[in-house]
Amino acid sequence: MEPSFKKIFSSTYYICNTSIYEIPQLCRPSAPLLTNRRREMAAVSSSAEYNRMKEVKEFDETKMGVKGLTDSGITTIPKFFVQMPEVRSTLKPCSEDHAGIPLIDLSRMNSPDHRPRIVDELREAAKNWGFFQVINHGVPVAVLNKTIESIKSFHEQPQELKAKHYVRTEQSGVMYATNNDLFRSKAASWHDFVHVWMSPEPADVDQIPDACRSEIVAWDKEATMVAETVAELLSEGLGVAAGKLREAGLLFTKTIAGVYYPFCPQPDLTLGLNHHTDPGVLTIISNGEYISVEHRVLANSSNEPRISIVEFFNMDKRVESCRYGPLPELVTPESPARYRNFTVKEFHDNFFSKGLDSKSLVEKLMV
Ligand SMILES: O=C(O)CCC(=O)C(=O)O
Numbered sequence: 001m002e003p004s005f006k007k008i009f010s011s012t013y014y015i016c017n018t019s020i021y022e023i024p025q026l027c028r029p030s031a032p033l034l035t036n037r038r039r040e041m042a043a044v045s046s047s048a049e050y051n052r053m054k055e056v057k058e059f060d061e062t063k064m065g066v067k068g069l070t071d072s073g074i075t076t077i078p079k080f081f082v083q084m085p086e087v088r089s090t091l092k093p094c095s096e097d098h099a100g101i102p103l104i105d106l107s108r109m110n111s112p113d114h115r116p117r118i119v120d121e122l123r124e125a126a127k128n129w130g131f132f133q134v135i136n137h138g139v140p141v142a143v144l145n146k147t148i149e150s151i152k153s154f155h156e157q158p159q160e161l162k163a164k165h166y167v168r169t170e171q172s173g174v175m176y177a178t179n180n181d182l183f184r185s186k187a188a189s190w191h192d193f194v195h196v197w198m199s200p201e202p203a204d205v206d207q208i209p210d211a212c213r214s215e216i217v218a219w220d221k222e223a224t225m226v227a228e229t230v231a232e233l234l235s236e237g238l239g240v241a242a243g244k245l246r247e248a249g250l251l252f253t254k255t256i257a258g259v260y261y262p263f264c265p266q267p268d269l270t271l272g273l274n275h276h277t278d279p280g281v282l283t284i285i286s287n288g289e290y291i292s293v294e295h296r297v298l299a300n301s302s303n304e305p306r307i308s309i310v311e312f313f314n315m316d317k318r319v320e321s322c323r324y325g326p327l328p329e330l331v332t333p334e335s336p337a338r339y340r341n342f343t344v345k346e347f348h349d350n351f352f353s354k355g356l357d358s359k360s361l362v363e364k365l366m367v
C-alpha cells in the first residue's frame with residue numbers, strides 16, 4: 001500500500017501508518033458537533049468538575065500514561081475519559097473508500113501540462129473540505145516506516161524512560177504527556193504523545209529521545225519538503241506567487257507529534273483524540289478561501305496500537321506583537337477583508353481559552 005499524507009487546512013501534514021486504510025479512523029463527523037452555546041449549556045456543575053479534576057490529578061501521567069492503563073488490563077475506563085454522549089461517535093473505522101477524502105496526486109506537478117489541474121484540485125479540496133490526502137509526494141517508504149516504528153518504540157519503552165521527557169508547559173524541546181488538553185478538556189481522550197519542536201529553535205539533538213532521534217530528524221527533512229511543495233501549490237491556488245504563503249511565515253514554526261493510540265477497552269465511551277480544528281492561520285491569510293475541517297480520532301478498538309506522526313507548520317509564535325491578517329493581494333473592493341489583523345498573543349489567548357478550537361477563534365476574528 002502506498003504511503004500517504006493527509007493535510008488539514010493549516011499547513012498541517014499527517015501521516016497515519018503507511019496504509020490509507022487507517023485514515024478513516026479520523027472521520028468527518030456524521031453528527032453535528034457541539035456549538036459553543038451547547039457546550040456552555042452542557043458545562044458540568046462545579047462539584048462534578050472538582051471531582052473530575054481530582055481524578056485527573058490522581059492519574060499520575062508520569063507513572064502511567066494511557067498506554068499504562070491499557071497494559072494494566074483494565075476493562076472499564078476511568079470516568080474522566082468518558083465523553084458526553086453528544087461528543088461520542090457512532091462511527092466505526094471505515095473501509096477502503098476512506099470517506100471520499102480528496103486525493104491529490106503530486107507525481108506530475110512539475111509538468112506544465114498537469115500542474116494547473118493539480119493546483120485546481122488542491123484549491124477545491126482546501127476550499128470545500130479543508131482536508132486532503134497527498135500521494136506520490138516523494139517521501140521514501142523506508143523513512144515513513146522507520147519513523148512510525150521509532151515512535152512506537154518510544155511509547156513502548158519502560159515508563160521511567162518516557163517520564164524523563166514529561167513536561168506540561170513546554171513550548172520548545174521535547175514533551176511527553178497524555179493529552180495536550182488534559183486539564184482543559186471536559187473529558188480526556190485515549191492517547192499519549194511526544195512532541196519535538198523543530199523550528200525556529202530546534203530541540204537539541206541530544207534532547208530528542210534515543211528511540212526516535214535519527215528518525216525524527218530524517219522525518220522533518222522529508223516532511224518539510226512536502227510542506228514547501230504544498231504551500232507553493234496552495235499559493236498558486238489563491239492566484240498569488242508560489243512563494244507567498246511561505247514568505248508570510250506559514251511554515252515558520254515546526255512541531256512534530258508522535259501520537260500513540262493504544263487499545264481502548266470501551267472505545268464507544270471515549271475518543272482517541274477530542275474534536276478540534278488545528279491551530280494555524282491559513283484560513284485568515286487566504287481571506288476565508290481555505291477552510292479548516294473539524295476532526296477527531298476514534299478510540300482504538302484494535303489490539304494493534306495506532307501510531308500517528310503529525311508535523312505542524314505554523315506562523316512565528318515567539319513574537320507576540322507580530323501581526324497576521326489576510327494577504328493584501330487578496331483584499332480588493334470586490335473582495336473585502338473577511339478577517340481583521342490580529343496579534344500572535346491574541347491568537348494564543350483565544351485559541352487556548354476556546355479549548356483548542358481554532359474554528360471559534362477564526363469566527364471571532366471576522367470583520
Ligand atoms: O492522529 C491523527 O490522525 C490526528 C491527530 C490530530 O488531529 C492532531 O494531532 O491534531
Ligand SMILES: [Fe+2]
Pocket residue numbers: 008276277278295
Ligand atoms: Fe488535528
